Amino acid sequence: MRKSLLFFCLIALLLCGCAQVKNVAEKRTKTITVTDILGRTVTIKTPVRRVVLLYGLEDYAAVGGRGSLSKLVGINAWRYKMYRPDWWQAWIEYYPEIKKLPDVGQPGKTFQVEEVIKLKPDVVIADRSMYKYMTEDVKRLEKAGIPVVFTDYFPHTNNVTELFNEVNRSAMILGKILNREERAKEVVKFFEDHVMEIVNKTKGIRSKPKVIVFATWSKWDAYGKKSMYNFWIDLAGGDNVAAKVIPGFSGDINPEFVLKANPDVLVFTCNNNFPSGQRVVIGYTVNNSSSAKEALKELINRPGWNKLNAVKDRRVYIIHHGLSHGHLFEFVCLEYMAKWLHPTLFRNLEPKKDLQTFYSKFMPMPLHGVWAVRLGGS
Amino acid sequence: MVTVRVEDVSFYYDRKKVLDRINFTAEQGEITAVIGPNGAGKSTLLKTIAKIVQPDSGEIFFDEKRLSRMKKEDVSRTVSYLPQDNVIPGILTVFEVVMLGRIPYLNWRIGKEDLKITVKVMKELGIDNYAKRYANKLSGGERQVVLVAQALVREPEVLLLDEPVSNLDIRNKLEILELIRKITKEREMTTIIVLHDLNLAAMYADKVIILSGGKVYARGRPYEVLNEDVLSSVYGIEAEVKRDGEKIQVIPLRPVKCDKGRPF
Amino acid sequence: METEYYRIYKTVFYRRIFFISVFAVVCFVLAVVDLMVGPISAGFCSVLINLIYPQNETLHVVIWDYRLPWTLMALLVGGALGLAGLEMQTILNNPLASPYTLGISAGAGFGAAVAYVFGLNVLPVPLEFTVPVNAFFFAFLTCMLIMFIGKIRGFTSETLVLGGIAIAFLFHSMLALLEYFASEETLQAIVFWMFGSLTKSTLPKAQIVFAVLAFTSAALMSRSWKITALRLGDEKAKSLGINVERMRIEVLIYISLLTSVAVCFVGIIAFIGLVAPHMARILLGEDQRFLIPGSILCGAIVLSAGAIASKVIVPGAIFPVGIITSMIGVPFFLLLVVRGRKHIW
Numbered sequence A: 001m002r003k004s005l006l007f008f009c010l011i012a013l014l015l016c017g018c019a020q021v022k023n024v025a026e027k028r029t030k031t032i033t034v035t036d037i038l039g040r041t042v043t044i045k046t047p048v049r050r051v052v053l054l055y056g057l058e059d060y061a062a063v064g065g066r067g068s069l070s071k072l073v074g075i076n077a078w079r080y081k082m083y084r085p086d087w088w089q090a091w092i093e094y095y096p097e098i099k100k101l102p103d104v105g106q107p108g109k110t111f112q113v114e115e116v117i118k119l120k121p122d123v124v125i126a127d128r129s130m131y132k133y134m135t136e137d138v139k140r141l142e143k144a145g146i147p148v149v150f151t152d153y154f155p156h157t158n159n160v161t162e163l164f165n166e167v168n169r170s171a172m173i174l175g176k177i178l179n180r181e182e183r184a185k186e187v188v189k190f191f192e193d194h195v196m197e198i199v200n201k202t203k204g205i206r207s208k209p210k211v212i213v214f215a216t217w218s219k220w221d222a223y224g225k226k227s228m229y230n231f232w233i234d235l236a237g238g239d240n241v242a243a244k245v246i247p248g249f250s251g252d253i254n255p256e257f258v259l260k261a262n263p264d265v266l267v268f269t270c271n272n273n274f275p276s277g278q279r280v281v282i283g284y285t286v287n288n289s290s291s292a293k294e295a296l297k298e299l300i301n302r303p304g305w306n307k308l309n310a311v312k313d314r315r316v317y318i319i320h321h322g323l324s325h326g327h328l329f330e331f332v333c334l335e336y337m338a339k340w341l342h343p344t345l346f347r348n349l350e351p352k353k354d355l356q357t358f359y360s361k362f363m364p365m366p367l368h369g370v371w372a373v374r375l376g377g378s
Numbered sequence B: 001m002v003t004v005r006v007e008d009v010s011f012y013y014d015r016k017k018v019l020d021r022i023n024f025t026a027e028q029g030e031i032t033a034v035i036g037p038n039g040a041g042k043s044t045l046l047k048t049i050a051k052i053v054q055p056d057s058g059e060i061f062f063d064e065k066r067l068s069r070m071k072k073e074d075v076s077r078t079v080s081y082l083p084q085d086n087v088i089p090g091i092l093t094v095f096e097v098v099m100l101g102r103i104p105y106l107n108w109r110i111g112k113e114d115l116k117i118t119v120k121v122m123k124e125l126g127i128d129n130y131a132k133r134y135a136n137k138l139s140g141g142e143r144q145v146v147l148v149a150q151a152l153v154r155e156p157e158v159l160l161l162d163e164p165v166s167n168l169d170i171r172n173k174l175e176i177l178e179l180i181r182k183i184t185k186e187r188e189m190t191t192i193i194v195l196h197d198l199n200l201a202a203m204y205a206d207k208v209i210i211l212s213g214g215k216v217y218a219r220g221r222p223y224e225v226l227n228e229d230v231l232s233s234v235y236g237i238e239a240e241v242k243r244d245g246e247k248i249q250v251i252p253l254r255p256v257k258c259d260k261g262r263p264f
Numbered sequence C: 001m002e003t004e005y006y007r008i009y010k011t012v013f014y015r016r017i018f019f020i021s022v023f024a025v026v027c028f029v030l031a032v033v034d035l036m037v038g039p040i041s042a043g044f045c046s047v048l049i050n051l052i053y054p055q056n057e058t059l060h061v062v063i064w065d066y067r068l069p070w071t072l073m074a075l076l077v078g079g080a081l082g083l084a085g086l087e088m089q090t091i092l093n094n095p096l097a098s099p100y101t102l103g104i105s106a107g108a109g110f111g112a113a114v115a116y117v118f119g120l121n122v123l124p125v126p127l128e129f130t131v132p133v134n135a136f137f138f139a140f141l142t143c144m145l146i147m148f149i150g151k152i153r154g155f156t157s158e159t160l161v162l163g164g165i166a167i168a169f170l171f172h173s174m175l176a177l178l179e180y181f182a183s184e185e186t187l188q189a190i191v192f193w194m195f196g197s198l199t200k201s202t203l204p205k206a207q208i209v210f211a212v213l214a215f216t217s218a219a220l221m222s223r224s225w226k227i228t229a230l231r232l233g234d235e236k237a238k239s240l241g242i243n244v245e246r247m248r249i250e251v252l253i254y255i256s257l258l259t260s261v262a263v264c265f266v267g268i269i270a271f272i273g274l275v276a277p278h279m280a281r282i283l284l285g286e287d288q289r290f291l292i293p294g295s296i297l298c299g300a301i302v303l304s305a306g307a308i309a310s311k312v313i314v315p316g317a318i319f320p321v322g323i324i325t326s327m328i329g330v331p332f333f334l335l336l337v338v339r340g341r342k343h344i345w
Helices: A002-027 A057-071 A075-083 A084-095 A096-100 A112-118 A128-131 A135-143 A160-177 A181-202 A228-235 A255-262 A291-297 A333-339 A351-363 B040-047 B072-078 B093-102 B112-122 B141-152 B170-187 B197-206 B226-237 C002-036 C043-050 C059-090 C104-118 C127-153 C158-178 C182-194 C205-224 C224-230 C235-240 C244-266 C273-286 C288-312 C322-339
Strands: A029-033 A041-045 A050-054 A072-075 A123-127 A148-151 A210-215 A221-223 A250-252 A265-270 A316-320 A372-374 B006-011 B016-026 B029-036 B057-062 B079-082 B158-162 B188-194 B207-212 B213-218 B237-246 B249-254
Touching: A029 A160, A029 C002, A041 A148, A050 A057, A057 A072, A057 A084, A057 A096, A057 A160, A057 A181, A057 A351, A072 A112, A075 A084, A075 B040, A084 A096, A096 C002, A112 A135, A112 A148, A123 A128, A123 A160, A128 A135, A128 A148, A135 A148, A148 A160, A148 A351, A160 A181, A181 A228, A181 A265, A181 A351, A210 A228, A210 A255, A210 A333, A221 A228, A221 B057, A228 A333, A255 B112, A255 C059, A265 A291, A265 A333, A265 C127, A291 A316, A291 A372, A316 A333, A333 A351, A372 B072, B006 B040, B006 C182, B016 B029, B016 B040, B016 B188, B016 B207, B016 B213, B029 B197, B040 B079, B040 B158, B040 B188, B072 B079, B079 C235, B093 B141, B112 B141, B112 C002, B141 B158, B141 B170, B158 B170, B170 B188, B170 B197, B197 B249, B207 B226, B213 B226, B226 B237, C002 C043, C002 C059, C002 C273, C002 C288, C043 C059, C059 C158, C059 C224, C059 C244, C059 C273, C059 C288, C104 C127, C104 C158, C104 C182, C158 C182, C205 C244, C205 C288, C224 C235, C224 C244, C224 C288, C235 C244, C273 C288, C273 C322, C288 C322
Parallel strands: A050 A072, A050 A123, A123 A148, A210 A265, A265 A316, B029 B188, B029 B207, B079 B158, B158 B188
Antiparallel strands: A029 A041, A210 A221, A221 A250, A316 A372, B006 B016, B006 B057, B207 B213, B237 B249
């Protein structure tokens, strides 16, 4: 069924689009070849005029600039609306035309390969994590002459060089596609400089404060060894005690273990939508930190927690989950961790300001919102 | 002890008349056999007497007591009904299975009386030696005896048996019917039994009720009722009935050929 | 004569009582072990002391606020599911039935999801209870739907099972629909909730489960002969003076209460409700007077063992207990099925 539909689409495409395609093809004989993050070699006709974006509008805009937004012909709006509603709000506020773009959906959930083929993009950009959900679709798209490239900014191992390498490669893929390689280099340099600034200072640190990062959607779910938080904490000179007992990405921690470990710092992460009570406590659309503080007060209201160092010293924080992974400004999460773990050492570090700078330098919109909140004095 | 009197009982199922103004009397100390072709309403008749289904009209009397005015609990203490399909739950000893027949009397704590009667009945029926065996290990014949025992521990005044010997071999058939007759006489119970085998009915029943299409076609002593004409019109068969005084023997020969299908 | 019937009674009945005592002892031992196991090491004596008065403040908090609620919840929820499973198998006359057969878990999951996705709650209650209250409400609603179907079509086991399957599918698809529109975190929360975990235990919740379990088991115990009679088939039961349909409805209401209250506090823990009754039945027989406490104890044993394992497998972390109960229970159950010389149904 699906195959025949595809076949039909192809025929239709060939017949109807023949003249048009030829017309364009005459002008665009040039192609570029990029090796994406999965090591796939992809050939793309340049200049790229039509892009379908499945992930990372922020990074796309950071590298491509305001002009690149007009090249978008389709977007994975579903993911934005569901996972990063505040960011989506920001985008459609400043660029209402994004709202009108066809929603091609999230791979593994709502992805519509036929819609993508219909849009005749020059390239489809997706995240590495999506590949396993769209292996077959990638083949179909390739058959239809639509190249797919995968990028990835997620810190997979506790190795800065490797992270830089992947972030660099991913940004350069965007740079090449959008013909803005200089700009890509600039963004990457900004990213690397900020990471190195922290790493250089924390390198020699012996006493590592203990920290646990909790998700807010389940009471005792903590981020483990394979999570990005573990990586950032490690680089920031901290000790993610949950990593000792949670070998994977995240999992339930024994409440007693928290009491026993007695962390010096507690971090909660959440998105724009706080799961219980459906409150919006943090993110681009939030104006003040009072609701986040309320949420934090509720979050630490657990038996025995008043004895924890972190709670006694009010070193309890909440951070927007979107800062922690998957984007060229994820260094901000590292900065926050560093500042929270070593407040004296990083007395002059201002993560919010660095995020602000990133936005003013690279993003086609101003920065608003509340991104990280401390519990505050009693 | 009671006499069961069925008066003008009718019963409808989905607007189909299953029982049509049934009248008969079953005396105490006698076995009344209900016979008739499939679908004649035999099982339904037993169920109305056990108060499992309510007749749409008519009344059943236990002596002078109206069944419709009796409480279900009281009926269950007077009547034991052994349905055609019986479930014996897997993980129970024979002793327990038999004792379950006393549920209308059982308190949360089992009384001495209950235990005594259970053992007494098992002894009477000769199954006390496998009291501790699990019921699902029994053979078909043993199973049926256990079920009869289960029906008897209630010390019923009316015993209703729906085809109790259908699936048994010939020796077991005879043994169980023998047993039922013995107990019926000893305890002066009113036993009503649905049977398919006309010869067995003739051998063991004191009285026979022949049902056909929901109506009582004939009733009386087996030798009075069972004859070639009745068999031909009720069952649609040609049969030979041999008589030797009050004893009779039915030898079925062939189905009657009939243009309109079955004769009823 | 006197001695003889008493002898048979003794051998048959005291065997049952013996097994129940064994269950109870195992249960108690597991509960004590459960209280003692945890990242903060504490000996038997210090656990006991801190249970009574706060000798060591941290340990006191740990025991009273974490370990005790979990231990109690494991016992009570296990017991509730065991009992609910037993009665579901009995009234449906089906060895494959479990508390979730009638779609109660799907209903509860849907209710929880409604609470998470829309922030809706059916009663004005504190935030901690919105999800359980919603889950309970929808679980109970599911049962009422089944009742409604039964009312129209007659309370036979076929009607109930088929109706239950249909309603389970309905709620599953509605749940899937909700999940489809849920945000990342909400989805995680729903999935996690569905998983079944004792981490949500608190003492008040344990008290609620206890009250429901005590009430329902007392009510069922007082009807134990009538319920046992249901196993003899509908007609036999009717001839024993039992109003079979009313009995089914009554028992179904108790099952609904038990399952809803268990599910709404700890999420869906499968398998116990299916297997605990069978374990009890194989060793205790069909007599509900023994089977009711037996199933409660077996359920409590399986979930307590699971709770201990969930803390021990990765010390410091909590392994989802739902996964473990199956892993512990299945081999044991299969052993009983394969090695046992008795029938299992």
